[in-house]
Amino acid sequence: MGVIRIAASPSPSIATIHHGFRSSKRNSGRFMAASLPTEQVDGTRNRVTGDSFIRLHLKKLSPYQPILPFEVLSTRLGRKPEDIIKLDANENPYGPPPEVLDALGALRFPYVYPDPQSRRLRAALAEDSGLDSDYILAGCGADELIDLIMRCVLDPGDKIVDCPPTFTMYEFDAAVNGALVIKVPRLSDFTLDIPRIVEVVEQEKPKCIFLTSPNNPDGSIINDEALLEILNLPILVVLDEAYIEFSGMKSRMDWVKKHENLIVLRTFSKRAGLAGLRVGYGAFPLSIIEYLWRAKQPYNVSVAAEVAACAALQNPGYLERVKNSLVQERQRLYNLLKGVPFLKPYPSYSNFILCEVTSGKDAKKLKEDLAQMGVMIRHYNNKELKGYVRVSVGKPEHTDALMECLNLLQ
Numbered sequence: 001m002g003v004i005r006i007a008a009s010p011s012p013s014i015a016t017i018h019h020g021f022r023s024s025k026r027n028s029g030r031f032m033a034a035s036l037p038t039e040q041v042d043g044t045r046n047r048v049t050g051d052s053f054i055r056l057h058l059k060k061l062s063p064y065q066p067i068l069p070f071e072v073l074s075t076r077l078g079r080k081p082e083d084i085i086k087l088d089a090n091e092n093p094y095g096p097p098p099e100v101l102d103a104l105g106a107l108r109f110p111y112v113y114p115d116p117q118s119r120r121l122r123a124a125l126a127e128d129s130g131l132d133s134d135y136i137l138a139g140c141g142a143d144e145l146i147d148l149i150m151r152c153v154l155d156p157g158d159k160i161v162d163c164p165p166t167f168t169m170y171e172f173d174a175a176v177n178g179a180l181v182i183k184v185p186r187l188s189d190f191t192l193d194i195p196r197i198v199e200v201v202e203q204e205k206p207k208c209i210f211l212t213s214p215n216n217p218d219g220s221i222i223n224d225e226a227l228l229e230i231l232n233l234p235i236l237v238v239l240d241e242a243y244i245e246f247s248g249m250k251s252r253m254d255w256v257k258k259h260e261n262l263i264v265l266r267t268f269s270k271r272a273g274l275a276g277l278r279v280g281y282g283a284f285p286l287s288i289i290e291y292l293w294r295a296k297q298p299y300n301v302s303v304a305a306e307v308a309a310c311a312a313l314q315n316p317g318y319l320e321r322v323k324n325s326l327v328q329e330r331q332r333l334y335n336l337l338k339g340v341p342f343l344k345p346y347p348s349y350s351n352f353i354l355c356e357v358t359s360g361k362d363a364k365k366l367k368e369d370l371a372q373m374g375v376m377i378r379h380y381n382n383k384e385l386k387g388y389v390r391v392s393v394g395k396p397e398h399t400d401a402l403m404e405c406l407n408l409l410q
């Protein structure tokens with residue numbers, strides 16, 4: 001079953017194709033173009049393997065390292081999910097406002113496809129942001145929009161600028177889309193190396209740059225002056241504001257009206273505790289958004305996701321209270337981490353704190369020891385960040401539990 005035979009020597013007339021295709025001179029010529037491992041006509045077996053169909057550049061792709069699902073983690077650690085303190089993925093431990101669960105429970109038409117234009121959600125976002133809904137497009141998380149932008153902008157071989165350490169999805173999606181990544185590492189205080197970015201844009205002519213404010217994993221922000229300098233360059237700037245609510249800064253969503261080369265991304269995952277329902281959104285110049293509409297999957301935001309996001313926006317008081325609790329807890333957590341002899345925490349504008357692991361302690365071992373005690377944190381061991389951990393800000397009781405465990409490890 002399913003064997004494609006192609007002559008070893010390029011003679012279209014002797015190619016036979018099973019699979020219900022009739023062998024003919026016309027179609028065999030088409031299949032000749034493919035260099036598939038095949039069964040030879042002389043009887044030598046050279047079977048087609050599935051990976052021969054995969055695009056070459058994807059064969060070199062390392063898979064994205066996602067966090068373990070809660071249930072898997074629970075089995076592995078031998079603890080109930082509710083007994084695990086999850087400070088490894090910058091989720092919002094307060095979850096969404098109660099209106100969300102009510103709205104999800106009252107879903108009336110889950111069997112009907114969702115609105116491809118997410119009209120209700122975009123209208124609510126327009127009210128929330130003050131930017132007209134024509135500039136707004138929603139997606140299955142900000143993650144989907146990062147990929148969608150790349151699919152619309154990048155030809156294979158095009159270049160993007162990435163400023164590590166940062167969110168690794170930019171690099172990952174660039175690889176999936178066959179683009180090249182030019183890395184301009186951040187300076188030691190995690191600010192952007194603007195002179196180097198300017199140089200690279202002039203020399204390498206990259207198509208776009210991904211900037212994150214606050215940046216994941218260090219929590220630093222990009223000031224107006226730096227952003228404007230980069231916006232003046234001939235490059236598309238994608239500003240990822242996934243954590244902007246925790247920074248005390250105003251979103252730059254409305255800047256897209258003035259800057260034809262700016263896209264601003266945001267999400268409900270952090271601000272509204274909806275990471276599991278996957279809703280993100282972006283503000284785009286009108287000259288760009290038109291093409292994203294054409295290229296996106298028609299039903300990218302599910303009925304449940306749209307209903308949940310709209311319900312969350314109906315309770316801005318809750319979102320504000322939760323944000324204030326997390327910002328307050330960030331300060332308490334930072335002060336406590338500063339007192340741990342083997343950690344050097346960095347000040348953060350986000351809902352996580354990056355710490356250098358010092359005094360000869362091993363960051364990976366620290367993460368593993370904490371996991372055994374039921375506290376999950378993230379550790380880094382790459383070129384830009386060796387021997388660092390990142391701790392998400394949780395509820396006060398999460399901080400207390402973490403500190404108890406850290407004290408045991410001293």
Ligand SMILES: Cc1ncc(COP(=O)(O)O)c(C=O)c1O
Pocket residue numbers: 089090140141142143144167212216240242266267268269275278279280
């Ligand atoms: C900087 C940044 N952007 C985007 C995302 C993903 O957002 P979403 O959950 O909406 O896909 C994350 C998730 O951690 C992130 O850290």
